[in-house]
Amino acid sequence: MIKRPARSGRAAAATVIVGMTLLVSAGTAFASSWTGYSRPVTSTLYSVAHAGLGRCVAVGDSGALLLTRDAGLTWAPQTDPDDTNANLFGAAFANVSRGIAVGENGTILRTTNGGTAWTVQPDPDVNANDLRAVAFPTTSRACAVGDDGTVLVSGNGGVRWTAEPTVTANRLSAVSFVGASHGWAVGDNGTILVTSNGGAHWSAQHDPDPDANNLRGVSFVDTTHGWAVGDGGTILVTSNGGAKWSLQIDPDDQSSALRAVRFTDRKNGTAVGDGGTIISTSDGGKNWSVKNDPDATGSDLLSIASADANHGIAVSETGVVVRSGTNTRTRTTLGAPGQAKKGKSIGFSGKLTPAGAAGTVTVTAYVRGAHGTWLLVGTASTNASNGSFKTSYKPTKAGTWRFRATFSGSGWYSASSSAYATVKVN
Numbered sequence: 001m002i003k004r005p006a007r008s009g010r011a012a013a014a015t016v017i018v019g020m021t022l023l024v025s026a027g028t029a030f031a032s033s034w035t036g037y038s039r040p041v042t043s044t045l046y047s048v049a050h051a052g053l054g055r056c057v058a059v060g061d062s063g064a065l066l067l068t069r070d071a072g073l074t075w076a077p078q079t080d081p082d083d084t085n086a087n088l089f090g091a092a093f094a095n096v097s098r099g100i101a102v103g104e105n106g107t108i109l110r111t112t113n114g115g116t117a118w119t120v121q122p123d124p125d126v127n128a129n130d131l132r133a134v135a136f137p138t139t140s141r142a143c144a145v146g147d148d149g150t151v152l153v154s155g156n157g158g159v160r161w162t163a164e165p166t167v168t169a170n171r172l173s174a175v176s177f178v179g180a181s182h183g184w185a186v187g188d189n190g191t192i193l194v195t196s197n198g199g200a201h202w203s204a205q206h207d208p209d210p211d212a213n214n215l216r217g218v219s220f221v222d223t224t225h226g227w228a229v230g231d232g233g234t235i236l237v238t239s240n241g242g243a244k245w246s247l248q249i250d251p252d253d254q255s256s257a258l259r260a261v262r263f264t265d266r267k268n269g270t271a272v273g274d275g276g277t278i279i280s281t282s283d284g285g286k287n288w289s290v291k292n293d294p295d296a297t298g299s300d301l302l303s304i305a306s307a308d309a310n311h312g313i314a315v316s317e318t319g320v321v322v323r324s325g326t327n328t329r330t331r332t333t334l335g336a337p338g339q340a341k342k343g344k345s346i347g348f349s350g351k352l353t354p355a356g357a358a359g360t361v362t363v364t365a366y367v368r369g370a371h372g373t374w375l376l377v378g379t380a381s382t383n384a385s386n387g388s389f390k391t392s393y394k395p396t397k398a399g400t401w402r403f404r405a406t407f408s409g410s411g412w413y414s415a416s417s418s419a420y421a422t423v424k425v426n
Helices: none
Strands: 015-017 023-026 034-038 045-052 055-060 065-068 088-093 099-103 110-111 131-135 144-148 151-154 170-177 182-187 192-195 201-203 217-222 226-230 234-239 258-263 271-275 277-281 288-290 301-308 309-317 321-324 333-334 344-355 362-368 375-381 387-394 399-405 421-425
Touching: 045 099, 045 309, 055 088, 055 099, 055 110, 055 309, 088 144, 099 131, 099 144, 144 170, 144 182, 151 321, 182 217, 182 226, 226 258, 226 271, 333 399, 344 362, 344 399, 362 387, 375 387
Parallel strands: 045 088, 045 301, 088 131, 131 170, 170 217, 217 258, 258 301
Antiparallel strands: 015 023, 034 321, 045 055, 055 065, 088 099, 099 110, 131 144, 144 151, 170 182, 182 192, 192 201, 217 226, 226 234, 258 271, 271 277, 277 288, 301 309, 309 321, 333 344, 344 387, 362 375, 362 399, 399 421
């Protein structure tokens, strides 16, 4: 069921994004507050991918490559390698450094530094069809899909590619992997393909939609739970890995074509599409909330990326970029022993919360009463799963030392500093 915003009192309950005429109602999931708006280019942006730490890459017409390091607040164009000028339709990142972009005539670009520099991966003998999407089953394995049922697989991070047997002649528009083995691809005429060996072999799954609408996006959160979206407002859901798919809503309830979908867990997901359509759910799709006013539509939204259940970015056919979520407050803690000996290493441990901030923490020190300044102890990367970090320092003089850890923020997450940890050095 889709819940639509009430028309009475709409101005009080909605946020207007000027220029796109996008009205957003209150709700949950990471699309609850789409208030950020920018237009870094005037050409089409087909895809956006989140690398981590607030870093995202958007790709589009004529080899457009845009990089943000602050979760979409600002964007910088990156050089199109060798002036390919090929339209780029899809992008994905394995981690904050390694990414791949794909596009027309089999174009494949690769980055190993988070999107700052890209190289062309030429192999004209493998494929000349347009590639529409790409995903990373692992940090070294990648899978790209495209026109005429094309499936390409790389086992070395995108350096070399192999064409896998085609099981459909339909265009494949999106692909999603969970772990190294299990993946799904969707495309025209209701095509749904599944693999259980990292993309080497694929088989067809049944689409329950009697109209067999073209499917544009797919998102799985584990090996059993997934969603696919497409033309006519189609939303399909499976809870058994695609052995059975069900229509989650009546396409007549929300008829705009849905171009992309992203779930961050079994409950929270958002789909975007034509006319500035944004719909979200916080109960696995049992109920959807429309996040724009159907009488005041904007640019067609073609792709969506998210860092977590609270933050997302969508890109459009007119170069418009919209952001959801505000900066989340963080908390940094630091622990240290109360006493230590001069010349002996002191071990520090701390934590950055929420763990999703996943950043670099800087630890500094100050010697009380020594007329010193803050000294750099070192930097430490936080553990992405629990936010923990460790570092050490060897004081060169006796006295009362104070240490603190600082997180400088990363786009969707605010900066924070720990309380002082005092150490008596003898």
